[in-house]
Amino acid sequence: MxxxxxxxxxxxxxxxxxxxxxxxxxxxxxxxxxxxxxxxSWFPVFYLLSQNDSLSIKELSDKTEVSHPAASQLITNLKNRNLVETTADPDDARRQLVQFTEKGKALLQQILPIWDAISASMAELAASDTQIEHLLPAITAMEDTFRAYNLSGHVGDKLKAAISNENI
Known part of the structure; x- marks a missing residue:
């Protein structure tokens, strides 16, 4: 070990x-x-845009569970590479909608077969070992439980209990 x-x-x-x-x-x-x-690292944005004509930066931030500044920084990076563009939302000009450029759409077409091959290869890997097969459900369970479990609070309680036991 x-x-x-x-x-x-x-x-x-x-x-x-x-x-x-x-x-x-x-x-x-x-x-x-x-x-x-x-x-x-671009995968989440590319995947979400492959499923939607356009999304706001806030929607991308919410769906990928990253901060708005982190999502904005990624979008700026992709814009600088001419892979996505932003336009003002016709219903709310303060909202910027993100969509693929032609170059971004062409890149998406190149990577779609790779995503399929990665998914198939990872499924084979998971099927090769029963412990690995349970990895994704275990990660999901850990994420869900961790969100609801106040780790810092529990650790603080244990530290307080340990200190009070020392003082007895």
Missing amino acids: NLYQNLGYLVLGSRLRRLSEAFLSEINRIYQSEGIEFDA
């Missing part, structure tokens, strides 16, 4: 980050090997 496995939940965030970075690096390697200039 390595250090991370020995430390259990104390390093859960670090382990998830390491796994995420390794996975995204591998996905980016796939795009590069196919000669496609696409970054895996």
Whole structure:
């Protein structure tokens, strides 16, 4: 067992980050090997826009569960690459709607087969081991439970209890 496995939940965030970075690096390697200039971090926006004609930055922020400034920064990056454009919402000029440019639509067509291949390959990987097969449902359960569980409050209570026990 390595250090991370020995430390259990104390390093859960670090382990998830390491796994995420390794996975995204591998996905980016796939795009590069196919000669496609696409970054895996763009996936949520590309996917959502592939399912919608346009979305506001707030909608993208809400659906991807990232801050509005983070979503705005990503959209600016994609705009600078001429992959998306923004227009004022006809119903509310303060709202900016994001949609693909022609270049963005062309890139989407290139990456759709890659998404299918990634999904199929990951399904094969998950089917190869029953523990891996339960990974996505376990992550969903952890996300749902973590949102409802006040970790900092529980830790604070345990620290207060430990301090009061020392003072007895």
